[in-house]
Amino acid sequence: MKLSQLLSQDMYLPPEWDREFNHLVSDSRDVNKGDLFIARSGTAGHGEKFIEDAIAGGAAAVLAEGEQGFRCAENGVPVFYLPQLRQQLPVWLNRRYCAAGDVRLIGVTGTNGKSSVTQYCAQLLELKGIQCGVIGTLGNGLWPHLQPTRNTTPDICLTYRLLNEVAQAGADIAAIEVSSHGLDQGRVEGLKFSVSVLTNISQDHLDYHGDMATYVAAKSRLFDPELSNIAVINTDDEYGEKLLQSALTGSKISTGSSPAAQVQYSSVEFTGLGMKANVRSPWGESELNLALMGEFNIANVTSALAALSALGYEFSSLAESAGKLRPVDGRMELYLAEGQPAVVIDFAHTPDALVNVVGALKNSGAYLSVVFGCGGERDRKKRPLMADAVATADAVWVTDDNPRGENSDQIFADIRQSAASAHYKFEHDRAVAIRSAIAATPTTGLVLIAGKGHETYQEIAGIRHSYSDAQTVYSLGYRRAGGDYAA
The missing domain is CATH 3.40.1390.10 (MurE/MurF, N-terminal domain)
Incomplete structure (x- = not known):
């Protein structure tokens, strides 16, 4: 041009x-x-x-x-x-990337769950034989062939270019993670979203926004009728409830566990293969059988079902397909092996994230073992807090998690400042710690491997060595739940 x-x-x-x-x-x-x-x-x-x-x-x-x-x-x-x-x-x-305007857009914002909802939308459409573009934290492109990205929501020029590319590749729909930074900095300016989704809002990015009111206001911009045709809002979240009652015009759909929600999930049951729940919606009722863990994932799936159903896709067919959903890489990934406890791999590497993940798994009622560590050359004050965060588990193994250039014995010493750690087992070799935790856990129990998630290396003395938690459990005969192995 x-x-x-x-x-x-x-x-x-x-x-x-x-x-x-x-x-x-x-x-x-x-x-x-x-x-x-x-x-x-x-x-x-x-x-x-x-x-x-x-x-x-x-x-x-x-x-x-x-x-x-x-x-x-x-x-x-x-x-x-x-x-x-x-x-x-x-x-x-729009002149340069004219095909971008032909793509129907699903925008997802929230403190947590953006990656899950966008990828669940893409997976559900793929299972129906429909191509879907994805733009977000874990990559951009035509699902599932995503390329690495620098930002959750790319700059405006790259966003239009990516939409143009997925349109030229045959997709007429795309799911986009829309961050508060992206909204504040105009990275989605000029785009019109067919559906916009709010997952939740909790304290985050206040170093940029200054206070919660400004942070919430930034996210709320996505639901301005000039940007979105339909709003799908999780009203289990206090900010979501306020947003639903605000001066939004256009179509609004509430989701959550509350009986008042238009798309409501209920009767959550944890199984050895994942979770079950009932979902009631304006388009009908269905039972979900998910190879996923954590009630927040049921909330994320419910949001994805609501967004796609609002676009005209058949609810009952989508709900049935949800049984083949796979978790986002490194986020509550469930692994199964006959005669062995279920294993969950998660990226949680902060005290708050560990509290949330451990709490979600404890709700299953199963015996819970946890394997975790703390990164080297990072905030030392959080190390005893990490130990406190997993104190409700039935058994805990502390191991290495990217010690980098720091002596891993020093990391262990910092973790031991927590009184809770007196009953923990300490093992530097991460693979050995994982094998030990699995061997010591009842076959009806759960093993949470936290910290590294989708990472494929262990950084020791400044050198990145090839290592993967997933490969370690694969070597023990496990397979990843979801897809062909759905519950």
Whole structure:
């Protein structure tokens, strides 16, 4: 595309400065030869200071926010300054990535659960033979072939480009994690969401937003009728209940365990293969049989069912397919082996996260063993708190979790400052600790392996060694629940 085609009637472009360009890019680190660099003002400064870096990376031209003007930069690269750049950018992106507008969007925001809901939507559609794009923390692209990402919600230029790519690959629907940062910084500006989902809101990112009121207000923007047609809101969350009662217009669907919820889950039962629950909705009632653990995952699945049903997909068929859902990588992944206790691998590596995961698993009523560790060269004060967080488990093994350059004996010593740790077992070799925990746990029990989640390495003395919790349990005859192994 030429600059003159992109800018159209928005500004006069002298023919001698017209240029062919490939992509619009607003992060100088991502510029490739022939790209058009967009230099905007932002929370961390103005992109103008990265213009020379973008040109060195091969930028063919630059559009910069500022008082209208022009200069010729190094290598004869034209730099155009425009005062209304931020307002015009979505218009330009729609011109360059015109297929992006053909994609129906599911936007998911919340402190926790964004990755799960977006990926559950994608999995449910895949099981129906429908291609779905995904943009979020664990990768971007056409499900399940996701590429690594730098941000939960990419910058606006990359978001439009990704939507254009999934549309060209054959998808007409995409599920996007929409972070509070993304909403505050205009990363989804100009997009219209067919359905927007709120999972929950708890304290987070106050270093950026300053206070809870500002944080909640940022997330609430996704449910403005100018951005969303349908709002799916978890009203078990106090902020969700307030949002539902706010001045939102358009269609609103409440979800949760409350009898007042329009899409309500109830009768939660933990089984040796996962969980069961009943779901009542405006589209009918169904029983869920999930190869997932933790009641919060039932809430996430319920949100995904509500979002897709609101778009016209058959509720009963979706609920039946939910039995084949797999957990998000490293998030409450359930592994099963005949005659062995069930194993759950989770990324929880903070005291609060451990409390939540242990609490969710204890609700099953099963005997619970926990394997956990603390990273080296990180906050030492949290180590005894981590030990306190798993104190309600029936048995605990403390092991190494990326000691990095720190002496792992020192890490153990810090953990032992917790009185609860007096009854814990300590074993540096993580694979040995896991095998010991499994061997000591009743076959009807659960083993939680916390901390590393989807990581495929163990960092010791500054060197990353190949290691995976999943591979360790696979070597003991386990298989991952979900998919073909669904309950």
